[in-house]
Amino acid sequence: MGQEIVHKEEWVVSACNLDYNACGIRVKKENGIVVKIEGNPESAIGKGRLCPRGSAGLQILYDPNRVNKPLIRTNPEKGLNVDPKWKEISWDEAMNIIVEKLKEIRETDPRKLVMQGTTTAANTFLGMGMAFQEAFGTPNEFYGGGGLHCGNGAHLVNGVYHASWSLVPDFDYCNLAIYFGASKGHGAGHNANSIMLQAADARVRGMKFIVVDPHLGRAGAKADKWVPIIPGTDSALALGMVNLLINEFGVYDAEYLKLKTDAPYLVGPDRRYLRDRETGKPMIWDPVDERAKVYDDETIRDYALEGVYEVDGVKCKPVFQILKEHVSRYTPERVEEITTVPKETVVELAREFGEKAMIGSTITIGGKSYPYRPVAAIYFRGSQGHKNSVYNCISVELLNQIVGSADVPGGALGFNSVCFGYPETGKPRWEPKKGKDGFMMTGTWVVPHHQPFPIPEPRKPQKMGLNDLFPSAMHSFVYGAPDQEEIWQEFRLEYRPSVIINFGSNAVMSVGDPEPIAENLKKYDFIISFDIYLNEFTNGFADLVLPDACYLERLDPSPNYPPILNHPGGLGKWTYQIRQPVVKPLHDRRSYSEVLLEIAERLGLREALYETLNIKFELEGKYRLDPERKYTWEEICDLVLKNKFGDDKGLEWFKEHGALTWEKKPDEVYWRWRIDVRVPLYWEFLYDLRDKARKIVEELGARANIDWSFYEPLPDFKPCPSHEMEDEEYDLYGFYYREIRHTNSFTMQIPWLDEVSVNDPYTYNIEIHPETARKKGLRDGDLVWVENPHGSRVKGRIRFTEGIHPKALGFAACAGHWCDCQPIAKGKGIFFNKLLRVDWNHVNPVNLNLDLCVKLKIYRAE
Amino acid sequence: MTETARVVVKFFGFIMDVVKKPEIEVEIKEECSVMEFVHRLADMFGDRFRERVLTDCGEIRDHVRISIGKEMVDKEDYEKRLIKPGMNGEAFKLFVFSSQMGG
């Protein structure tokens, strides 16, 4: 063989970006060509291993379908299947156009700008993208379906209960984890790669997994037990278990409930906390002194959890008493009716969870004693992606709260809620603190200037998504609503958004039915899109496409910050790492952050941007950006790093070493009892939110159909529109699941991932139970249509599996591209999102989360 | 009295649509707290400013940040920290973030 001698072999340390998890990588180059990406064993993030997406990343770098030059649309027509007739232009020309467009709206009304990002590259967007947005002065951002589908409920509830973005079982010590629509440790979600190893170690150790899910999936395949359930009914099952635990078995952690929750807070007949007249603080009943006291009174000798008391002539009950009564209607029989989970199974699940919780036990770790509660109830995308988003999450969370397993060894861990910092500088540092009514506020949060608790006051909508009127909503459906203009008129939005700067989001595919989205996008004056590939969004609606650098060509100073999003939880190590260019951007590609820096400069926004970056990156003293001088992106990154880790650990150090790693302390992981905070079982503050929001809605005279019953303080099962569908023709529940080999929609263009997906029985096909299919005369492999009650339909092949609820159809990921610009992805898999309705009736009235299950009929495609 | 009794006020972020100008000068006769000063700005700019920056109870909203020159003012110090005529030439900077939750 004519083997050529390798002249130069080089390794570069960096961070992955095939999804937001950003595992540590090391990349090998031969004569400047990238030939291998491996995990970086020095990094705790990924621990030297890679998921299939990370393993496939180098095909992005060299894909000839990449965008390599700025492109301007020459066809004024826009639409889902319109040829944009792209024309290549220079960066100079592109920048001139951008600056002119942005100058115009900055001067007239900065609110007209919408910054659109993608969760995939959240850690890039959260840096410069968000700083640019704030500096420009617009309240509008949108993350496509990656945001709207995945986290309004789970992140809110995880934030309130765990001061973290998400939740994992303590894989080191947990003995039983029950997953409700979550796959943590089986390929998707936060720290997907890192926690695959933790979960595998736990399985080998003998930890039991029970997976509650409409389909078996990868988590179910590895579980000890799979409990099939009707999509969106998780709250009924969880509340049924809570009912059995506290009303039948009498299993609950009274000490935890008394000291760490609002379980003893008294509630009056008006369903509000009974508050001290002077201080406004909630009251509890001290059964020893036989009188009411404020919850933090130092003379409290005990807290009553049950009973009825009279305080100043007002009859009141502790929250726990109300909860007991509230959940009593979730009998095993009723739970079975709603969920199809057999009543015996409901009892078995509750009993096992209660027994394995080992209430009262302790464990010594690192020479220190902690309460030991080796059970965890975990929820994520599956349970939260419904009209009942908030209550589904709270209901499951109550299981952890009842047995006291939150953030103690063996329990349910909000990850990295506490950080003591790098030992030499004490930075970065955060921990939860006490807020109103004794409730926990997070120590850090993914999006700055906001906390999940306290939820800010609702106000007249300034944001195009009305999120400020519904302030627990991170993402809003209004972007894709068919009646968007009517909504804006009803809610008197003072302006209309007219320019989008998009960063990699394919919002035409990722949100829901693309037809109304297309009509909404046509109304924008100008859409700028940073992309690595052209896609259905850019081809259909962008006016100017900028060739973005991919993760192997880009510098990011904080790909894993804040670590409550994408740094592995539990015991182990801390790692701070950077993402750096492995090769200089090829062709005319440029990095998003650098381009935005230049745009800001040319718009005269230097001071605003620098000051915003100073706040965002917490730059102090000599590390602050001085608006008197101009910095390159590299210089900014250098300051960000030195500010945290000292002068000897700036960009040069990180470029060479890649990752800074230090030991995590048990007190950072198991912090619940060390920090004086409580969490609410009874979300009394929802009443304040409701009252303020309703008042504004009424003042505005908006006729929106908002069901305010979702603002009751205790969770309930509330049906999705799919549960209420009466037409028998539409007899199957469609849902989609996250597929281990794909991130949102963009990875289908990576040939290696496509190849393993084609070879997989399920990834590109529709999961159906054989009996269900046979009744309809369908055979394995048939080409079918699935159609929703509104007449939207998609075509695909069915694949028989016993691993799906007979009343459900399972679809993988966000597939079914139709654009020629991604030839590998085109025509692969099924575009499930097309079947989703994006309107008031399909969102949670508290957090505006979209309902992601839909009733379908299925028939053979001719 | 210093030679100038003016305070330079710079606005940043989601307030530009209300104040229009990124920078103004405000005359003050005697020192006042940061809180009082923000209320004074609210009186100058009216209800839209007030809604954006203050809660219904008149507190400075959580997503507002204030610095005097290069130094951020802690939330706890809004009542204590004083704005003085002249302020040694340092600007009063008011940042309004758009209060978002995330992704």
Place this chain on the structure above:
Amino acid sequence: MVRYGMVIDLKRCIGCQSCTVTCKQENGTPRGIFYTKTLVKEEGKFPNVKRTFLPVLCNHCEEAVCKKVCPTGATEQREDGIVLVDNEKCVGCRACYVACPYKNRYYLPKDDRLKKGYFGKLTPFEEIKYRNFKEGTVVKCTFCHERVDRGLDPACVDVCPTNARKFGDLDDPKSEVSILLSERNHFQLLPEMGTKPCVYYLP
């Protein structure tokens, strides 16, 4: 003597195919060629259903039938047990492909895949990697012998997110693979064929 082998813990494997993909980047195998892959099997009836994942690759058998049937001596076995195909000697008769009971050998057909790669034209990566391939020959897993010779694990072992694959010397009782085999139940694929495969599975 060193006898290399692999032990795959099926309790750990979640069928993510990271091994499959990373093998493709390590070896640069053309479209349709998989030195390793993970098979999926479903058993049982709703709701008591089990889905299992089985990674497969060349078993580097002690009694390598592929070597015996090769008419040109292209299939060779190193002293450490690694079975390799010399594509200068391979004439593409496919006798080995037929003889292998595991069907983990691939014939690289005489078509355009070495010219067009995955994208229709070769990427710089493919230009480097495809120098190692010759159409009309048989290819297979090499246990990443070049890595192994440098003291590294095969790429699929190195990457596995669940640490399901272990590689080492089966003849060394102190190696991780030997210890696992002594501690846990295990099986080989098609032991009745008498090939003495060196890939073991822990159920």
